[in-house]
Amino acid sequence: MAHFEKAKNLNEWMDQRLAVNTLKKVMNTEYWIPKNINFLWAMGMVLAATFGILLVSGIFLLMYYQPNVNLAFDSVNYTIMSEVGYGWLWRHVHGVGASVVFLIIYIHMFTGIYYGSYKKGRELIWLSGMGLFVAFSAEAFSGYMLPWGQMSYWAGMVITNLFSGGGLHADFLVEWIRGDYVPGQAFLGRFFMLHVLLIPLAIIGLIVLHFGSLRIPHVNNQDGEEFDFAEAAELYKAGKVKESKVIPFSPVFLSKDVLVMGVYFIFFFYLVFYHFEFAMDPVNFDPANGLKTPTHIYPEWYFLWSYEILRPFSTNVGLIAFAIAQVIFFTLPFLDRSPNVAPASRRGLFKFWFWALLIDMIILTFMGKLPPEGIWSTIGLVAALTFMGLWIALPIITSREKKL
Amino acid sequence: MKELKIFGIVAVFTLILYWGVEPFAHSQMHKHVKGADLVYNGAADIVECEQSKKEMKKAFWADVQKIAALKGDAAAGEATYAMCAGCHMEGAANMGGVIPPSLDHAGAIYDKNFLIALIKDPAIATNVDHKYADTMAHPMGSIKTMVSEPQDIANVVAYLQAKKAGEVTPKEAYVEACSRCHANRYGKLTQLGEIPKTKSNIATGKDIDAMKYQEKVATEEASLANYLGKLPPDLSIMIRARSEHFLHTFIEDPQSQLTGTAMPRTGLNKEGMEKVFAYLEETGDPSKPLREETGPKVLLFFIIFTALAFLWKKSMWKGHH
Amino acid sequence: MAKNEQGRRDFIGMALGGFTALGGIGALYAMKRTWDPLPSVKAAGFTTIDLKDAQDNVLVVEKWRGKPIFILKQSADMLAKVKEDDKKRLINIGDSHYVVCVGLCTHLGCIPGYDAGDQSFLCACHGGMYDSTANVTKAPPPRGLDIPPFRVDGTKLVLGETGPEYEKMLADGTTLKV
Numbered sequence: 001m002a003h004f005e006k007a008k009n010l011n012e013w014m015d016q017r018l019a020v021n022t023l024k025k026v027m028n029t030e031y032w033i034p035k036n037i038n039f040l041w042a043m044g045m046v047l048a049a050t051f052g053i054l055l056v057s058g059i060f061l062l063m064y065y066q067p068n069v070n071l072a073f074d075s076v077n078y079t080i081m082s083e084v085g086y087g088w089l090w091r092h093v094h095g096v097g098a099s100v101v102f103l104i105i106y107i108h109m110f111t112g113i114y115y116g117s118y119k120k121g122r123e124l125i126w127l128s129g130m131g132l133f134v135a136f137s138a139e140a141f142s143g144y145m146l147p148w149g150q151m152s153y154w155a156g157m158v159i160t161n162l163f164s165g166g167g168l169h170a171d172f173l174v175e176w177i178r179g180d181y182v183p184g185q186a187f188l189g190r191f192f193m194l195h196v197l198l199i200p201l202a203i204i205g206l207i208v209l210h211f212g213s214l215r216i217p218h219v220n221n222q223d224g225e226e227f228d229f230a231e232a233a234e235l236y237k238a239g240k241v242k243e244s245k246v247i248p249f250s251p252v253f254l255s256k257d258v259l260v261m262g263v264y265f266i267f268f269f270y271l272v273f274y275h276f277e278f279a280m281d282p283v284n285f286d287p288a289n290g291l292k293t294p295t296h297i298y299p300e301w302y303f304l305w306s307y308e309i310l311r312p313f314s315t316n317v318g319l320i321a322f323a324i325a326q327v328i329f330f331t332l333p334f335l336d337r338s339p340n341v342a343p344a345s346r347r348g349l350f351k352f353w354f355w356a357l358l359i360d361m362i363i364l365t366f367m368g369k370l371p372p373e374g375i376w377s378t379i380g381l382v383a384a385l386t387f388m389g390l391w392i393a394l395p396i397i398t399s400r401e402k403k404l
Numbered sequence: 405m406k407e408l409k410i411f412g413i414v415a416v417f418t419l420i421l422y423w424g425v426e427p428f429a430h431s432q433m434h435k436h437v438k439g440a441d442l443v444y445n446g447a448a449d450i451v452e453c454e455q456s457k458k459e460m461k462k463a464f465w466a467d468v469q470k471i472a473a474l475k476g477d478a479a480a481g482e483a484t485y486a487m488c489a490g491c492h493m494e495g496a497a498n499m500g501g502v503i504p505p506s507l508d509h510a511g512a513i514y515d516k517n518f519l520i521a522l523i524k525d526p527a528i529a530t531n532v533d534h535k536y537a538d539t540m541a542h543p544m545g546s547i548k549t550m551v552s553e554p555q556d557i558a559n560v561v562a563y564l565q566a567k568k569a570g571e572v573t574p575k576e577a578y579v580e581a582c583s584r585c586h587a588n589r590y591g592k593l594t595q596l597g598e599i600p601k602t603k604s605n606i607a608t609g610k611d612i613d614a615m616k617y618q619e620k621v622a623t624e625e626a627s628l629a630n631y632l633g634k635l636p637p638d639l640s641i642m643i644r645a646r647s648e649h650f651l652h653t654f655i656e657d658p659q660s661q662l663t664g665t666a667m668p669r670t671g672l673n674k675e676g677m678e679k680v681f682a683y684l685e686e687t688g689d690p691s692k693p694l695r696e697e698t699g700p701k702v703l704l705f706f707i708i709f710t711a712l713a714f715l716w717k718k719s720m721w722k723g724h725h
Numbered sequence: 726m727a728k729n730e731q732g733r734r735d736f737i738g739m740a741l742g743g744f745t746a747l748g749g750i751g752a753l754y755a756m757k758r759t760w761d762p763l764p765s766v767k768a769a770g771f772t773t774i775d776l777k778d779a780q781d782n783v784l785v786v787e788k789w790r791g792k793p794i795f796i797l798k799q800s801a802d803m804l805a806k807v808k809e810d811d812k813k814r815l816i817n818i819g820d821s822h823y824v825v826c827v828g829l830c831t832h833l834g835c836i837p838g839y840d841a842g843d844q845s846f847l848c849a850c851h852g853g854m855y856d857s858t859a860n861v862t863k864a865p866p867p868r869g870l871d872i873p874p875f876r877v878d879g880t881k882l883v884l885g886e887t888g889p890e891y892e893k894m895l896a897d898g899t900t901l902k903v
Contacts, residue, residue, distance in 0.1 A: 035724065038407045040414075060759045077641050078590050081691060083765060085758030088691035089698070107414060241724050251738065255713070255720035258741070262710030269706060273699030278426050285645035286637075296433050301425045362417070366424035370432055603772070606788060705748055712741040719737050 028250035032233050034221035035247050041219065042260035043108040049261055050101045050268075051203070057094040058196075060087075065146065067192040069185050072148035073287045092272045092280075098140055099279035100268060102302035105133060113332065114354055116341040117220040123333040124213035130330045132206045135199055140300065142195035145188060149284030154297045156183040156191075162322070166315040182290055224341035296371065304368030305361045311372055312381035321384065328391050335394045338401035346404065349397045353390060360386050437660045439653040442674055444518040445469070448657050449531050457533070464528055468521045471554045476562025484560045487550050498624060500543035501631020503595065505584045511561075511569035513577050513676030519561045522671060523551050530668030531659050543631075574686060577679035581670050582639065585628060587621075590640035590687040594621045595628065632666040643681070643688035651684075652677065771885035773878075776823060784839040786828060789873060789884045793828035793836055795859065803844060803857050811858040813899045814869065816890060818877060825882060826859045826870035827903055837870075846870075872900035 007013035015021045025031075033041075064084055066075035080087035109129070112118055118126035141159065145152045160183070164174045179186025218229055227245055236244035247253055271279070278301070283294050299307050310322040340347055344354040360383055367380035440448055446465030450458055491504040510519070521529035525548050527539035539545055551557060575591070583593050592599045602613035629635040642651065653660055655677065658667040672680060685692060772789040774796065779785055781800035786793050799807070799815065799822040807815070815822045828836050835850035845862070846855035854863035859870040876888035894900050 038410055040410065060756065063759065074589075077644075079763070082590070083763045085761050086755040087759060088695060089755060090759065092695075103418065247724060251735075252720050252724065255717040255738075259710065259713040259717045262706060262713040265706045266703060266710060269699075269702050273695055273702065278422070280644075282645050282647065285641050301421075304425065358417070362421055362424070365421060366429070369425050369429040376432075604788075606786060705751070709741075709744060709748065712737065712744055716735075716737045716741045719735070 028254075029248050030233065030237075031249035032229050032236070032246040033219050033249055033253045034225075034227075035245055036221040036223060036225070037219070038222060039256070039260050040107065040111040042257045043104055043111060045257045046104050046261055046264050047101065047108060048207070049264075050097055050104060051207075054094060054097045054101065055200070057090040057097065060084075060090040061094055062196060067146070067188055069148060069188055069288070072146060072188065076147045077285065089272075092276055095279045096268065096272045096276050098143060099300065099302070100271065101136065102140070102300075104264075105136060106302070109133065109329075110354075110358060113357075114344045115220055115222065116224050116336075116343070116347075118333045119336065119341050120339070121217040122213075122220065125210060125217070126333050127330060128206055128210040128213055132203065132210060133329075134326075135203045135206055137303070139195060139199045139203065140302070142191040142199065144284075144300065145183075145191040146195065147284055148188060148288045150286040150288055150292075150294050151281060151284040151297065153183055153288035153290065154293055155299060156187060158297065160187075162310075162319065166319045220341070222343060224343065226341070298369050301365065301369070304366075305364035306368075308364040308368035308380050309384045309387060311368070312377055312384050321388065325387065332394075335391065335398075337395050337399035338403075340401060340404045342404050348401055350401060353394060353397055356386070357390050360390065434650070437650075437653045439649075439656055439660070442515065442656060442672070442677065444515045444521065444669075444671060446521075448660055449528075452531075452657075452659050452663070453534065461528065464525065465521070467554075468517055468524060471520045471524070471557050472517050474555060474558040476558035476560075476565075477555075478559070478562040478566040481556075481559030481561070481563030482567065484551055484556050485563050487547070488560070491544075498627055501627055502543060503584050503624070504544070506580050507564065507568055509568060509570065509572040509576055509580060511563075511565035511567070512572050513581060513673060513679065514564075514671045515673040515676075516561060516565065518669070518671030518673075519564060520557055523547055523557045523560060526668075529671070531657060532666065532668045534664075535666060572675075572679055574679045574683035577672075577676055578683040581672055581676060581680055585632070585636040585667075586639045587625075588640050588683075588687055589638055591683070595624050596621055634666075636667065639684060639687075641688040643684040648681075651681070655680070771883060774825075774882045774884065775880060776818060776821070776882060777880040779821075779823065782841050782844065784841070789827075794873060794884065795824065795826050795828040795839070795870065797824045797839070797857070797859070799823065799857070806844075807858055808856075808860075811856065811860045813894065813897060814858045814860060814872070816875070816877070816882075818880060824858050825875060825884075826872050826900075828870065830866055831861070831868050831871060832866040868901070871903045873903050 004016055007016055011020070061076075061080060064075060064080050064087065066072055076091065080091055082088075084090075112126065112129070141155075145156050156178075160174055160177050163177055164170050175181060178184070179190060229246060232244050232246040236246055236248070241247075281300075283296070286294070298304065306322065306325050309325045310318045312318070313321055336350075338347065338350070344351045363379065363383045364387065367376055367383060370376040370380075372380065446461055446468070450461045450465070453461055488507065491499060492507045493504075494506070496504050514522075518529060522544075525533075525539055526544040527533040527536050527542040532542075533539050536542060536545075540548065551560060578588065578591075579593065579597075582588075583597075584595055587594045596617075600613070600617060602611050602617070604611040604614075625635055646654070650661060654662070655670055655672060657669055658665045670676075770790045772787065772794075774787050774794070776796065776798070779796060779798040781798050782803060783798070785796040787796065788794065804822055814824060814826075816825055830837050830848040830850065830853055832848065832851055832853050835848055837846040837848040837853070837855060839846050844857040846859060848854070848866065851865050852863065853861065853866035855866070855870060856862050861867070861869050872891070872894055873884050874887045875891050876883045876886040877890060895902065
């Protein structure tokens, strides 16, 4: 048994047993963040806050949701929306949150791409982040099944059909995933389990990994500059806060984080109360009907770019293109052959690559929503081919990049 | 300033993304139907119908206008109304597929020209004549021969507007105009009326009265589905499943949004439409009042929060720049 | 206490924290309301019981708010044996007298059984006993079986609503509020 002296106060008592003061230094007051950053660096905390909001609103929805094909729709649209005290609020918060979280994820992702925050020691941050993107995508898809509306049913039907592998005709696999020939009770039950337990646990684990992988390389900065954190920390602690290149996470960086979150919450709750149809599509307010496909089915906006890569090609080609699109982002740290950690604006052709990718994905998003007819399918095809072309070009462009 | 520029770029891309995915895409997916502003003069019907029927319809609606110009005698109309009451009465049976709706507030919620047209020829008035070889086959078709004199029609309509009007609640408007075909389970309404309260048998745990009622409803629904081709959807949450514009134009002239549909035009006037919409909102969006009340408070909270956060940030960052 | 670099109290930080706590209280209120019983649950709390077919000394069991309700019509000789104190437990409709009470032992909630021969209730869980008016005769139950709110409507009783007879029972302590 280690030797324990009598503690003088509560803080000392906790510190003797849990090293709270060391934890406080390591995680907060002496966790050094570069000063040369902008508000985009707060997106991570905004995501954590949004995940928290989704978790809490989800808890209250879970109290009344019935994962049964006959009861699910009304448990949400009647019980929760009209009977449960503030049930409508949790539902709106959860639906809007599930959509807005992807906006922030994409902003966060593209910030990382722009500033080269996936290179030279930061590969695991990028990979765990992409893992989180996949986990959030699975969480969003499984969650969308739960209200058991028309869109829930038909999205479930279409997406599970992908697993037949086109020409492979792996129907047995599709039936195994569904637990039935079509999406039904078995399907709803397992996606409920995934949404409420398994995927949230995976997300929490990945968040821990994401934070852990960030600690040693430290947060990047607007110029991609590599500097001595220990030296900058000493300067700061000596009181030279203006000269130092770093700030402590708490309270300095946190205070800016909180400001960004305040602005974000105004935007978020404006959507929750006044402008929520984009997140709660009218088609899903028709109860699921296995004998009638809606005139227009489409995934939620954040899946549209990837959906559009699937659509313009023949079945097997489309499936391969789709599969590639899902994993290609993981390979970014390895396809980018340049050693430069710098904002895209200073990286020659990479600058054009970045904006071309962003605009291409926005075009793919638009086309994914539009009916696959006439000029829209042509544009969609061109955009899908451009997407592939950009990723093939990446190693070529970056290997010829001038070293900064 | 650089941060403001970056924020501007993010905001612009977000707004472009929103525009493409929502307003633009929806405008491409759903053709815009103008609607007739609740004017029932058959203008849209004449445009929509096949060539061979256009003359007939023009003449029909011109006749309706003529009848509308006559002065109706409500007292005389009351006697004629007896022809209607035979079917449109409390506890009426199913007639040719549907139970005739109550007319208790018909004068208040339906348009005058529509009522005239309806008595003249129900199938043409409701724009479902393309479903019948002979419009006499319409469940209400026989009214054409029973009340055909222009003055008689004017009198009955005057009677409706005088004696079958008055204050109407949203629920009453819905029950009279919609519920014979469209159930509303959130409002506890079936095509047979309000779901009665029943009690389970204490020994068996089964509620026989409820089961018997369910059987009656199921039989009625089967009859409706047979008559119309499919069961009209439950409207509990329809207010969130379709846009307000769609519902408005659809109720006014179903053919304009869903060509070939079996749904008849309802002939609701402005008051009727408002009351029906109010009921649809009662069952489909009951949290709306509280949501509109709470919204400003929550936003105000976060505006003050952000202001305080800004001050805190400034104080924490003093001397750092 | 949060202090900034100069060692002064971080007032604005505390103000922000306090204001955020206010928001937290608002959120907690919404959460509390989400736990409240639903309106449909509370509305279902009314049951109508028709007493006209009840027989003397035959226990009838109904359900109200998920709980068993005992209805025991008093025969002439049962009435004769009723103690003075217990008379206020009876409901008088026309010529008949009834005991209407919640069939859950006031000790810990088990359902007591009725012995028509003995004209008494026995709770098997811990041996508590009640007489023919469901007033307690043997410990451990602390009081007689509770009487639910009721309103007399002809030969019917509407449980869940209150009437003058029930109000009187509440006022003179015959029953606690259920």
